[in-house]
Amino acid sequence: MSRLVVVSNRVGPLNDTGRAGGLAVALVDVLRKRGGLWFGWSGAVSESGTFGELQFAEDDDVSTATIDVARVDYDEFYAGFANKALWPTLHYRLDLTDFDRRLAEGYRRVNERFAARLVPLLQKDDIIWVHDYHFFLLGDYLRRAGVNNPIGFFLHIPFPVPEILTALPNHQAMVKAMLAYDLLGFQTAAHLSAFERYVLEEANGTRGEDGALHALGRKVVADAFPIGIDADAFAGFHKTKEGSKNLSLVRSELDDRKQIIGVDRIDYSKGLPQRFMAFERLLQMYPEHKGEVELLQIAPPSRSEVRAYKDIQESLEGLSGRINGRFSDLDWTPINFMSRSFPRRSLAGIYRASAVGLVTPLRDGMNLVAKEYIAAQDPEDPGVLVLSRFAGAAEEMTEALIVNPYSIDELAEALHRAIRMPLDERQHRFDLMHKKVMTNTAGAWAETFLDRLTTLNADAQGLNPAYLN
Numbered sequence: 001m002s003r004l005v006v007v008s009n010r011v012g013p014l015n016d017t018g019r020a021g022g023l024a025v026a027l028v029d030v031l032r033k034r035g036g037l038w039f040g041w042s043g044a045v046s047e048s049g050t051f052g053e054l055q056f057a058e059d060d061d062v063s064t065a066t067i068d069v070a071r072v073d074y075d076e077f078y079a080g081f082a083n084k085a086l087w088p089t090l091h092y093r094l095d096l097t098d099f100d101r102r103l104a105e106g107y108r109r110v111n112e113r114f115a116a117r118l119v120p121l122l123q124k125d126d127i128i129w130v131h132d133y134h135f136f137l138l139g140d141y142l143r144r145a146g147v148n149n150p151i152g153f154f155l156h157i158p159f160p161v162p163e164i165l166t167a168l169p170n171h172q173a174m175v176k177a178m179l180a181y182d183l184l185g186f187q188t189a190a191h192l193s194a195f196e197r198y199v200l201e202e203a204n205g206t207r208g209e210d211g212a213l214h215a216l217g218r219k220v221v222a223d224a225f226p227i228g229i230d231a232d233a234f235a236g237f238h239k240t241k242e243g244s245k246n247l248s249l250v251r252s253e254l255d256d257r258k259q260i261i262g263v264d265r266i267d268y269s270k271g272l273p274q275r276f277m278a279f280e281r282l283l284q285m286y287p288e289h290k291g292e293v294e295l296l297q298i299a300p301p302s303r304s305e306v307r308a309y310k311d312i313q314e315s316l317e318g319l320s321g322r323i324n325g326r327f328s329d330l331d332w333t334p335i336n337f338m339s340r341s342f343p344r345r346s347l348a349g350i351y352r353a354s355a356v357g358l359v360t361p362l363r364d365g366m367n368l369v370a371k372e373y374i375a376a377q378d379p380e381d382p383g384v385l386v387l388s389r390f391a392g393a394a395e396e397m398t399e400a401l402i403v404n405p406y407s408i409d410e411l412a413e414a415l416h417r418a419i420r421m422p423l424d425e426r427q428h429r430f431d432l433m434h435k436k437v438m439t440n441t442a443g444a445w446a447e448t449f450l451d452r453l454t455t456l457n458a459d460a461q462g463l464n465p466a467y468l469n
């Protein structure tokens with residue numbers, strides 16, 4: 001089997017420290033199975049930046065190779081174009097974009113540098129898998145350097161409809177670079193279809209008989225590969241020391257009350273203010289829930305160097321303070337807003353102790369929390385998932401209470417329904433979702449993607465040759 005080379009912005013720890021995100025854990029799993037190399041940013045900013053020494057680490061058959069970035073790269077590439085232009089555009093928030101050309105140039109430069117540093121590490125039979133919006137251009141730079149290996153790309157966040165994407169000043173160059181990959185993976189059929197529409201309508205492309213897309217002198221195979229979680233681990237975490245400790249702690253704190261749980265990085269795409277307002281509306285519309293229900297929102301800070309992220313943090317502090325001021329009693333505080341993180345095992349215990357999982361992003365590629373919440377439930381007495389129609393997960397998790405996260409009234413009503421839902425209905429919905437979560441795991445997702453890339457390679461039908469144009 002050929003060696004797998006994974007490229008992603010952050011390179012996760014090779015051992016499950018409990019702190020790693022779901023994606024890092026999934027990638028380590030597949031790397032361990034096949035052996036391979038994981039290449040990306042070290043997380044450090046240094047003077048030598050992308051020109052500095054590579055840092056290597058090894059554990060069994062898996063090695064990591066990371067490089068630093070310079071301050072200017074961090075500002076223009078990471079905090080700049082990736083998180084001030086691409087992230088908001090791809091999440092339909094054109095109002096929050098900064099399309100400064102200096103940032104776009106920084107993004108191009110860092111993609112080119114990462115490709116240049118990766119090339120000497122590559123072997124002839126490697127299969128390369130690049131991840132996410134930080135590296136739309138990287139495959140193109142690999143091709144220009146003469147790399148003929150199969151290269152796949154997976155986009156973890158939404159791909160927007162052409163009417164939105166075309167607001168990005170360099171959209172055509174970006175899509176042309178994406179066509180240098182052999183296989184493009186999207187989270188959902190909807191994101192795939194938005195990409196196909198761009199290629200066919202905006203770039204005047206065609207679809208070949210083999211299903212591949214042809215445009216701008218290139219060819220690519222694109223498909224939906226919905227990501228999953230390490231479901232077995234999540235289902236068992238409540239039995240671990242940390243998991244069971246948190247489960248009993250939360251249960252005893254709650255007493256007879258019911259808990260609604262939200263777990264999200266602080267991000268404007270996650271719909272957090274609307275969620276807080278919906279909980280307030282619930283207490284107004286159905287006063288019987290006062291003293292009976294509480295909302296626990298776990299929200300680790302992220303990207304706080306970007307203004308829009310500071311703003312959302314402040315607005316959440318303001319909102320939770322106001323709602324608590326308005327409704328709290330001596331023995332009950334309605335919203336518990338924690339801007340901190342917990343180890344994965346603890347999270348699983350908290351999910352299991354919660355009667356409702358509230359996942360209401362305004363846009364989300366998939367949303368792993370929705371799946372983790374289901375995997376962590378007790379099948380004898382499962383909680384209810386309330387899920388935004390704009391999360392990629394809604395395409396699969398159709399038995400959740402699907403909501404429009406912009407409608408505060410609809411959200412409040414869904415919460416009321418979830419809290420009052422009888423056991424048999426809860427179990428019925430849970431059983432159907434649970435099957436999907438346990439089957440479409442992170443491991444299965446990675447295997448499916450890599451099998452497809454390998455088959456394309458064997459047929460040599462989908463592959464782009466190295467080119468110089």
Ligand code: GDG
Nearest residue numbers: 018019021022156227341342343344364365366367368369
């Ligand atoms: C991107 C896409 C797509 C959260 N708080 C803590 C913690 N988390 C973990 C969760 C979950 C992960 O972080 C968050 O994943 P999401 O899928 O919800 O969202 P993004 O970070 O935006 O991820 C998304 C994903 O990529 C994968 O393709 O689903 O749509 O935006 O695993 O559990 N983990 C720990 N402590 C916390 O406090 N350890």
